[in-house]
Structures are given as structure tokens and as C-alpha cells.
Amino acid sequence: MRTDNDMTSKLRIRVDRLATAEQLAALDGAWNALAGGVPFRSWEWLESWWRAYGAEPGRELFTLTVCDHRDELVGLAPWYLERWGSRRKVIRFLGSGEVCSDYLTILCRDGYDEEVTGALADWLCLAHDGSANGRPGWDLLELGGVDRTDKTVNRLVEHLAARGKLVHRRNRSSCWRVNLPSEWDDYLAMLSKSHRKQIRRLERKYFDTGRAQLHEARSEAELDRGWEMLTWLHRRRRESLGDPGCFASPRFAVFHVATSRRLLHTGNLRLVWLEVDGRAVAAEYQVLGPGVVYAYQSGIEPAALSLAPGRLITLAMLKRAIAEGRRAFDFLRGDEEYKAHWRAEPRPTQDIRVVSNAPGARLQHNLWLARGNVKNWLKQSLKLSGVLSFQTATQMVWCDSRSRRTR
DSSP states (O other): OOEEEEEEOTTOOEEEEEOSHHHHHTTHHHHHHHSTTOGGGSHHHHHHHHHHHTTSTTEEEOEEEEEOTTOOEEEEEOEEEEEETTTEEEEEETTOGGGOOOSOOOEEOTTOHHHHHHHHHHHHHHHTTSOSTTOOOOSEEEEEEEETTOHHHHHHHHHHHHTTOEEEEEEEEEEEEEEOOSSHHHHHHHSOHHHHHHHHHHIIIIITTTOEEEEEOOSHHHHHHHHHHHHHHHHHHHHHTTSOOGGGSHHHHHHHHHHHHHHHHHTOEEEEEEEETTEEEEEEEEEEETTEEEEEEEEEOGGGGGGOHHHHHHHHHHHHHHHTTOSEEEEEEOOOHHHHHTTOEEEEEEEEEEEOSSTTHHHHHHHHHHHHHHHHHHHHHHHHHTSSOHHHHHHTOTTOOOOOOOO
């Protein structure tokens, strides 16, 4: 049963809250019609995330649907609420946290941005103190890693600011995207002379001779093998760098295995591994949208670094994307230098924090700001004193994101 179904605007827009997994599971088709083909916004990705992460203590579903006078879904805020003790209630995107989903947003039918964001802002303002119509209260709305040019999220925040809510923004690392030409030679011409020379040498040495072979999971049985390859290579590389890697988290692994099976059946998954002379040296986990390849996760064999396995699999996947007529290849979030070498361009992201008028919310926000200022001061002081290397100091900055990929 839906709850909170009394919010109506002049255009008879109604906001409901979905509070159960059963309600979420019933929305697949209507949800995807609003997702714009971006896999991280899809029902398959975010419903799977709730299945894997929603049972964590203190979490409850907080997805808001917006329907018009015909009861058709025209907007959707894919959120959950997390309680920290009895005093702090934070709304976040489904798909956030260690999964680090990019391009999350408020889903909205074309032409309904103003109505949807205004109705959501009204609903949130009535709900903030937890006393209106039995709605759960909230202290903070934290929207992480949002594309800085996202007009729907920005409009929602403008509505909330106009209604007296405190808004704080901070820059995050960028997503990086290559706009692809129609021909491989045209793409190579975009590269620096030295990089182009390296790529052509690798093509001749490994691909033209048949020493390098690319394998793709096209069935569930092959998907199982692909996951073994990816997780093994990723773990090997991360352990060589001194950390266990993201697949050491059981929920992270469970989420991706379940999601990849769904995406395999919808045609939105690409999981490949590269063998050189019969030996697996690299693997890549991609999700596909209309015209865009999103490179989500990779792994390489640290004992085969002399073969440049990361460069080999990237050139293979870029060349394939161009042959398929894709318009873009997205390396996703993280400001690693290698992305610019492939002529990817940054798409800046931001974290947005909206503070309600609930008692104590602004005090908590001010304490959070103070902790961030102290951490930044400490990082700068240690860096200037030479105690920390630049890389170590950078890792302490609160606005840095965790890179998924391995090179």
C-alpha cells in the first residue's frame, strides 16, 4: 500500500512514498521509461542495490514517485533514508556508498521538470519535522557525485533553498568521457604522437599476430567464468598495492553478481577478459547505454605489467566501441592521469547537502563543516611540512572519490 498520497499541485501532481521492497519491485517498466538509458539509473541496478544493501540496520526505503492526473508516473526520486541513532536522519540515493554509482539523478519525464521538482520540494518541506500527515522526518538530504550540470537536481535544490532550506555544495572528482569519432584512425589521430605510436605498436605486436585474444561472457555459464577472471585479477592487483580491493566486501560482490545477470538479459552488460599467449592478463566489467559504454571495473595481472595489460584491454574496448558506432566511452569517476591520455574530457561532479529545519540539523551540519575544515587544514599542514607525500596527502581530502579501476 502506498503512503502519503495527498500531495496535489495546481496541475494535480501527486507525490507518494514507496516504503516496501514489493512496491519497488513492481515499478520496473515505468521506472526504466524515465531512466533515459543510463544503466546506473535503471530499475535493474537500483532495485538490486536495495536488495543487497537495504537490510543494513537503520535503513528504510524512501523512494518518492510523482504521478500526474492520469495516475501516470512522471517523476521518481530513487532514495532511501538512514537513521543514525534517534537524532540524525539522512536521505541518500539508492546505489550510493561503496557501489559508487555515477550519473544518479531525479528521474523525470521530458517537460515535467518544474512540476516534479516543485512537488518533491513541497513534500519534503511538509515532511521535514516528521509531524505532517505521519511522514517520516529528515535532517539531511545528501546527494553524492551529481553531475554539476544536472538541471533536475539543481532545480530541486533551488526550490528547497527558496523554501528556506540551507544548501551546501562541494566539488568532487570528475567523470571522464571520450567523445568517439566514427573511424578508428580518426580516433588515433586525436592522441598525442607518442601515445599513438605506442598503441599502433601494441596492435601490431599482440592483436595483429593473434597473440592477444578477447573473450566475452554471452551466457550465464560464461558470466560465471568472467566473474572469476575479473575478481581474481582485481584482487591480485589491489593486493599488490597493499589493499584487498572492493570485491572483498561480500555485499559488493553479491550486488554485482545479481545485477550483472539482470543486465546480461537486457543486453546492457559487457564482461570481457583478455588473454595473451593463452594467459589471462586483464578483465573489464562494462555497462552499456544507448550509444555509450561505461567502463565500471577492471583488473589486471600484476605479474604481467610488462605487457601493458591495462592499455591493451582499453585499446581493444575503445576500438570495439567505435566499430559498433558508439558515440562515447565513459571512464566514470576518478581523476587518474591515464584517462586524459586517452583523450577523455572531465565532466565535473558535486556533492549537494540540503539541511532541513528540524531541531539540531543545522548544529550537526556546522559540526560537520568544522570537521571538514580541520581535516583540510591538517592535510595542507602535513603536506607543506613534507610529512606526507603528495599522493598520501591527496587521499586525505574529504572530496576525493574512490577509483574503481586498476592500472
